[in-house]
Amino acid sequence: MTTPDVESPPPSDEEQPTQPTTVDSGAAAVIAALEQAGVTTVFGVQGGAIMPVYDALYDSPIRHVTMAHEQGAAHAADAYGIVTGEPGICLATSGPGATNLITGIADANMDSDPMVALTGQVPTGMVGNDAFQETDTIGITSPITKSNYFADDETTVGDVVGEAFELARSGRPGPTVVDLPKDITNAETDRHPRQPRLPDTYRPASRADSEVVSAAAHALERAEKPVILSGGGVIKGEASDELRAFAIDHEIPVVTTMPGTGSFPEDHELAMEMAGMHGTGYANMAITHCDYLLAIGTRFDDRLTGGIETFAPAAELAHIDIDPAEISKNITADYPLLGDAATVLEQLDNELSGIPHADEWREQCQRWKAEYPMDYQWDPDGPLKPQYVVEQFDELTPSDTIVTTGVGQHQMWAVQYWTYTQPRTWVSSHGLGTMGYGLPAAIGAKIAAPDREVVCFDGDGSFLMTAQGLAVAVREQLDITIAVLNNAAVGMVRQWQDAFFEGRHSASQYPWIPAFDKLAESFGAQGFAVERHDEVESTIEAAISTDGPTVIDFHIDPDENVYPMVPSGGDNGKFALSEDQL
Amino acid sequence: MSQGLQGPPPEDRPDPGAKRTPSGARIDPDNQPEPPRRRVILSALVKHEPGVLAKVAGLFSRRQFNIESLTVGPTAYERHARITLVIEETEPGIDQAQKQLEKLIPVISVTELDGDAVDRELALIKVDGDHPDAISAVADMYDGQAVDVSAETVTVEITGPEPRIDAAIETFERFGIREVVRTGTAALAAGPQETAPGHVAGLTDPTDT
Numbered sequence: 037m038t039t040p041d042v043e044s045p046p047p048s049d050e051e052q053p054t055q056p057t058t059v060d061s062g063a064a065a066v067i068a069a070l071e072q073a074g075v076t077t078v079f080g081v082q083g084g085a086i087m088p089v090y091d092a093l094y095d096s097p098i099r100h101v102t103m104a105h106e107q108g109a110a111h112a113a114d115a116y117g118i119v120t121g122e123p124g125i126c127l128a129t130s131g132p133g134a135t136n137l138i139t140g141i142a143d144a145n146m147d148s149d150p151m152v153a154l155t156g157q158v159p160t161g162m163v164g165n166d167a168f169q170e171t172d173t174i175g176i177t178s179p180i181t182k183s184n185y186f187a188d189d190e191t192t193v194g195d196v197v198g199e200a201f202e203l204a205r206s207g208r209p210g211p212t213v214v215d216l217p218k219d220i221t222n223a224e225t226d227r228h229p230r231q232p233r234l235p236d237t238y239r240p241a242s243r244a245d246s247e248v249v250s251a252a253a254h255a256l257e258r259a260e261k262p263v264i265l266s267g268g269g270v271i272k273g274e275a276s277d278e279l280r281a282f283a284i285d286h287e288i289p290v291v292t293t294m295p296g297t298g299s300f301p302e303d304h305e306l307a308m309e310m311a312g313m314h315g316t317g318y319a320n321m322a323i324t325h326c327d328y329l330l331a332i333g334t335r336f337d338d339r340l341t342g343g344i345e346t347f348a349p350a351a352e353l354a355h356i357d358i359d360p361a362e363i364s365k366n367i368t369a370d371y372p373l374l375g376d377a378a379t380v381l382e383q384l385d386n387e388l389s390g391i392p393h394a395d396e397w398r399e400q401c402q403r404w405k406a407e408y409p410m411d412y413q414w415d416p417d418g419p420l421k422p423q424y425v426v427e428q429f430d431e432l433t434p435s436d437t438i439v440t441t442g443v444g445q446h447q448m449w450a451v452q453y454w455t456y457t458q459p460r461t462w463v464s465s466h467g468l469g470t471m472g473y474g475l476p477a478a479i480g481a482k483i484a485a486p487d488r489e490v491v492c493f494d495g496d497g498s499f500l501m502t503a504q505g506l507a508v509a510v511r512e513q514l515d516i517t518i519a520v521l522n523n524a525a526v527g528m529v530r531q532w533q534d535a536f537f538e539g540r541h542s543a544s545q546y547p548w549i550p551a552f553d554k555l556a557e558s559f560g561a562q563g564f565a566v567e568r569h570d571e572v573e574s575t576i577e578a579a580i581s582t583d584g585p586t587v588i589d590f591h592i593d594p595d596e597n598v599y600p601m602v603p604s605g606g607d608n609g610k611f612a613l614s615e616d617q618l
Numbered sequence: 619m620s621q622g623l624q625g626p627p628p629e630d631r632p633d634p635g636a637k638r639t640p641s642g643a644r645i646d647p648d649n650q651p652e653p654p655r656r657r658v659i660l661s662a663l664v665k666h667e668p669g670v671l672a673k674v675a676g677l678f679s680r681r682q683f684n685i686e687s688l689t690v691g692p693t694a695y696e697r698h699a700r701i702t703l704v705i706e707e708t709e710p711g712i713d714q715a716q717k718q719l720e721k722l723i724p725v726i727s728v729t730e731l732d733g734d735a736v737d738r739e740l741a742l743i744k745v746d747g748d749h750p751d752a753i754s755a756v757a758d759m760y761d762g763q764a765v766d767v768s769a770e771t772v773t774v775e776i777t778g779p780e781p782r783i784d785a786a787i788e789t790f791e792r793f794g795i796r797e798v799v800r801t802g803t804a805a806l807a808a809g810p811q812e813t814a815p816g817h818v819a820g821l822t823d824p825t826d827t
Contacts, residue, residue, distance in 0.1 A: 178673050179680050183723035186669070203723070235723050237665070317625055325634050336642075349644065350636035361717035364710065367642040408625040599623045609631060614622025 083129020085156030110140020131169030146467025194229025207240030268295025269333015317408025442498025472501030687802030
């Protein structure tokens with residue numbers, strides 16, 4: 037372990053302005069619209085076509101965090117949105133700036149995270165001529181946004197930004213894009229943008245149909261094996277308190293989806309934790325054998341359902357969702373409950389006279405918890421187990437610690453072996469499965485919640501994809517800890533190769549990766565390397581007590597795999613506990 | 619060291635004794651054939667602004683909805699346009715297509731038209747002009763007319779519901795068809811019924827302050 041001298045960054049030569057922006061241009065209208073929407077922080081990278089907007093930002097109280105890569109700006113904004121519940125904002129220039137945002141926008145779209153991306157564009161007179169750094173940002177982002185806008189009028193560009201912001205945060209949240217041609221942002225206008233408002237064609241439902249609510253409630257009263265499936269929509273809809281009260285009052289076991297992690301406290305007796313491909317055995321048993329499933333704010337992703345034919349096959353499904361297109365998209369709902377999660381839970385609660393007579397089922401769920409414990413095997417003197425690292429971190433940090441991750445095995449261990457008890461503490465890339473999400477997300481999360489501990493679990497493969505973000509973490513002196521669970525491989529691919537490709541390790545071994553502790557030091561962060569179980573606790577304590585970013589390179593057992601596992605399209609109830617069961 | 623977790627293996631676990639269909643319905647899949655495909659006309663009222671057609675076309679392509687025709691044109695109100703789609707899908711597919719269309723922000727409303735809706739398509743059929751009288755007679759039979767005549771060719775215009783256009787083209791094949799162009803189906807709801815409601819509460823001029 038080495039401890040380099042890290043110099044504090046030089047103080048900024050400019051005081052942060054405190055006065056709101058005076059509109060004198062399209063660009064100033066853009067910034068004024070953000071200020072008016074309550075935005076205090078944006079993430080971005082400078083460039084030619086977005087320069088007028090950055091020039092207007094120079095006089096604004098809004099804090100700009102310069103990122104090392106636009107993908108990082110999008111992920112940081114996404115995580116900021118997850119932690120705060122309000123849209124995260126990212127800025128990039130036209131062409132490569134905009135295309136570098138694409139992964140982050142697609143990620144936010146899959147996970148319904150509130151985000152606004154502002155992209156520079158070549159002047160309107162040059163659009164379509166293949167001008168320098170021109171790309172069809174609207175065309176490229178149409179399938180991966182809630183909506184997008186080409187701003188072609190300087191007098192309304194601020195209104196458009198306000199609408200994009202309001203749309204991103206309302207109903208089922210999601211990313212929006214405003215493409216800003218340089219002549220529009222440069223043009224003179226003194227018109228202050230109006231208050232942000234939703235497009236007149238967008239009216240998300242609030243209360244579900246009372247007859248369906250009544251029918252769903254009566255079916256729940258009759259249920260003998262009820263389960264609640266709590267999805268990411270519970271957290272986004274600020275319904276975690278209502279869910280907790282509902283489940284506890286009516287004594288219904290709660291299974292979560294991965295984005296729903298933290299919506300119900302995992303240390304509660306009724307918590308069955310995450311279901312699906314790498315969900316707990318008990319969650320998958322509960323969901324497979326239930327006779328009534330109350331699903332809230334979930335889109336029944338294939339990583340959750342496995343094969344449709346075997347997903348909760350005997351269950352009547354009551355599905356609460358604010359997006360009508362998600363109801364009966366993948367799983368047919370017997371009780372479609374279109375509305376806001378908290379509101380509909382209250383409606384259901386008002387219709388229920390008692391708790392379902394399901395004592396035998398509740399006991400069965402507890403028996404499954406005992407039968408399928410998440411007890412991994414380890415030897416204190418043997419190779420370092422990643423599950424142990426995650427558990428130690430959980431032990432040594434406060435309960436409101438925010439966890440971010442990349443994608444792969446480390447992500448699954450981070451969700452399985454940390455006990456999440458609060459919403460908005462789990463920040464990950466679910467639907468898109470974006471390797472490299474973890475570090476920029478940790479930057480966004482720390483800036484959103486500067487008083488909270490932020491731990492990024494990453495894999496060696498994931499970390500290598502966005503490691504340049506360390507420069508940002510050092511410059512901003514962000515007190516974050518990056519725990520690289522390093523198995524010198526893209527481990528999830530290697531695991532699948534062992535299970536399904538006869539152990540042929542095509543392009544999955546990474547013995548050529550750098551020493552991450554030294555890499556961290558070269559950026560000016562503190563680096564640690566750990567190989568033994570007995571170094572874990574003291575190193576975590578040292579990293580946490582360090583001000584500023586730290587990286588711990590955990591050299592974990594390269595043969596460790598993630599279980600339980602339901603193969604793609606498989607039967608959740610037949611989850612494998614080891615490779616020979618696949 | 620052995621890898622993995624403890625617990626009863628898959629073969630020792632109980633079976634739930636039920637299944638869903640591939641489309642997610644909770645019924646006995648062995649007795650439940652996949653729902654048949656149905657041809658329907660969807661009418662969408664949309665904001666008349668650049669990019670709407672691209673968004674609609676992109677949506678249908680990305681979600682693999684089976685689209686037969688798509689037409690777009692202005693309405694009596696200059697800020698609105700109407701898109702008429704003919705799709706052939708299963709019942710859940712039709713439902714999804716309609717809901718996904720409604721989710722697009724520039725889309726004001728979407729309606730699945732009833733069987734009694736008025737639907738028309740226009741076709742121009744260019745055939746060899748060797749038998750002008752016979753061509754004219756066939757055109758009359760389909761209430762069509764010759765709209766262009768040259769020394770070698772006759773172009774006939776036919777308007778009608780899609781099956782009538784299909785039949786006409788088949789009939790004209792005897793003359794030797796050189797080219798055909800079809801507009802796709804346009805349709806309106808029958809009687810006083812509104813095709814796709816457009817009087818959205820608060821639907822205002824976007825430049826209003």
